Amino acid sequence: MPPRDDEANRLTGRLSRYARVGVNVSGAAASIVASRMFGTGLDREKNASDLTRALGGLKGPIMKVAQLLSTIPDALPPEYAAELQTLQSEAPPMGPAFVKRRMMAELGPDWEKRFASFDKMPAAAASLGQVHRATAHDGTALAVKLQYPDMQSAVEADLSQLNVLFALHRRMDPAIDTREIAKEIGARIREELDYRREAKHAALYAEVLRNEPLVRVPTVHPDLSTGRLLTMTWLDGTRMLSHVEQPLAIRNRLATAMFRAWWHPFAHIGVIHGDPHLGNYTVFDQDGEPGGINLLDYGCIRIFPPRFVGAVVDLYKGLETGDDERVVHAYETWGFKNLKKDLIEVLNVWARFIYGPILDDRVRTIANGVAPGEYGRREAFQVHKALKEKGPVTVPQEFVFMDRAAIGLGGVFLHLKAELNFYRLFNEEIENFDLGAIATSQSAALGSVGLTAS
Secondary structure, X not given: OOOOHHHHHHHHHHHHHHXXXXXXXXXXXXXXXXXXXXXXXXOHHHHHHHHHHHHHOOXXXXXXXXXXXXXXOOOOOHHHHHHHOOOOOOOOOOOHHHHHHHHHHHHOOOHXXXXXXXXXXXXXXXXXXXXXXXXXXXXXXXXXXXXXXXXXXXXXXXXXXXXHHHHHXXXXXXXXXXXXXXXXXXXXXXXXXXHHHHHHHHHHHHHHOOOOOOEEOXXXXXHHOEOOEEEEEOOOOEEHHHHOOOOHHHHHHHHHHHHHHHHHHHHHHOEEEOOOOHHHEEEEEEOOEEEEEEEOOOOOEEEOOHHHHHHHHHHHHHHHHOOHHHHHHHHHHHOOOOOOHHHHHHHHHHHHHHHHHHHOOOOEOXXXXXXXXXXXXXXXXXXXXXXXXXXXXXXXXXXXXHHHHHHHHHHHHHHXXXXXXXXXXXXXXXXXXXXXXXXXXXXXXXXXXXXXXO
């Protein structure tokens, strides 16, 4: 069987990618190392700008990695994080001729006959692939997600350079040891390349949210999908940000939908949507007004062992009741080590910030009067300063996406200016929580779609 598409040139593609990313990133690295060796002073803002320019010339997975890093507190120096937030994740789309070759490689020479219609111009382009509108022979509107060629090579090259970035950070006396963060990012992004796995994720969410009227999940068409091609029903909707000036009742409905779409799968089967980016949701119309959200993308789904979910509840209950032993047990279950009293106090600063809205039994905004631009900054500064004094703390691998997704979800609530009783919403999800029950439910849910725990 002949090599598919450009995959015959994987080695060439990988070497080319290494050369382009590696030279640029290593140039920034050399500048930083030289500054330290020769005592000329470390101009972090200039070096961050140089690094961003080096990365900015390459569209693709490195953009996804960079933007992800910019949301994790102290994963990189603040100057670097600020620069990386300016990067754009959209890649130049493949043209119609290239799309035809890619579709032929995935579905065969008669691929066009499999659809009633297929728009060769993409409706959206992102870091790993692009989405096309199509129509099934029964009239169903379809979203066809087509992966760019040679993405495996690109991802491996980019993840290799991620280790260079983290190595740089470790030379700067960081507050956080990033080794476990690197492992987690690598594992999740490699999963995103597997569209068969993403199809199973979508099926999993369709099952766990089947009784949630505020959230819609697309249906996968397996006969029109492969490992690098994913076809699902097209869900019509409008951008979330187009509703931020809607009446409060509508904004609260959308925020409630977001809360349930995120917390219900986690509390009941230990699964989260790890990429709460506004582009991954649209708002569907019902009876002439916004009715809820369409959950569109299932590449970055994190499956946690039940013990991790139990620790999330333990930490919540421990903070709520002042049970220090339960709090420590939660941190230890997550994998934090060498937990002395002063380190626990530092971790609690961040925990009380993240858990704050769901510990407060009243209607409130997520920021509770703090300006959106300042939300979390005071706590992040406190934590960073304290951890710097205690030496690098290793963030457990499983914790990375939980923390990142919680912050991203809070950002959506900030944009919507929602006023909700987050305490009651959360306690509805963990009512009668039982570790054995979640283990049983997770096993059954994953097995029903052919998935296994991470």
